[in-house]
Amino acid sequence: MGTEDPTAFSESHPMNGGDGVLSYARNSWAQRGAVDSAKQMIQQAIADLLDIEKLKLESSHKFQLADLGCATGTNTFFAVQNIIEAVDAKCKLYSSKHWNNSQSLGLEYQIFFNDHVGNDFNTLFRSFPVLWQYFAAAVPGSFYGRLFPKRSIHFMHSSNALNWISRVPKEVVDINSPAWNEGSIYCSGTANKVLDAYSTQFKNDIETFLDARAQELVGGGLMMLILAGLPDDVLLCQTLIGKSYDILGSCLVDMANKV
């Protein structure tokens, strides 16, 4: 059961489900690149920062991990596996230092796969790796709200998901607002008022997100957030992705004008 505030509205645009040619599962190589590039950073962070005694892992024998905005496909499994292997390596080191390899921590892993309720969790669970060594559960709901009990998660992970703000800012679709984003389907960066509206929304959302995670993480828990960004002096409309939004946007405007 989620404890999300039911009045906290969050738009949901789940990825294409199933495993057909147009599914997210078969069209998420770019996102996989981001997950890949964070692999070593995560391993290093766990090696340096995971404090087995502080987390009381040697007495609780359980490690709870959440992937927020997991979608479908293998990216989430890859990320989870990487974290498990890094925690296992840290545990082995602990056991060799403290118990001369005479004992093992015998950790059991529980993984929470979170996404909006409309996510295709059936396909996700059907495509599990053949040998998975963890207890798995789906946690449906928006990560812009509470998803887990207080102090219950040891590691929070999220990749390519936090760039989804909770809603399109009202001003940008209001023809009477100075922030009306006329003729555009995204935040190109050229209109300051539009940029301000999106950036205010992002600031509010990220604060809500961090507030919730701060309550849910155990003391000494770790969090890895992977999201795309741009250098300050580059506008989204100057990038390849911006150009493709321009083309898509102009097609949509043409279609709308035909109605």
Ligand SMILES: C[S@@+](CC[C@H](N)C(=O)[O-])C[C@H]1O[C@@H](n2cnc3c(N)ncnc32)[C@H](O)[C@@H]1O
């Ligand atoms: C591009 S996919 C990324 C999937 C996967 N993490 C990866 O790296 O390939 C973004 C996912 O975030 C989910 N998402 C977006 N906003 C969300 C929210 N507020 N709460 C939970 N999931 C959300 C979407 O439904 C989508 O499945």
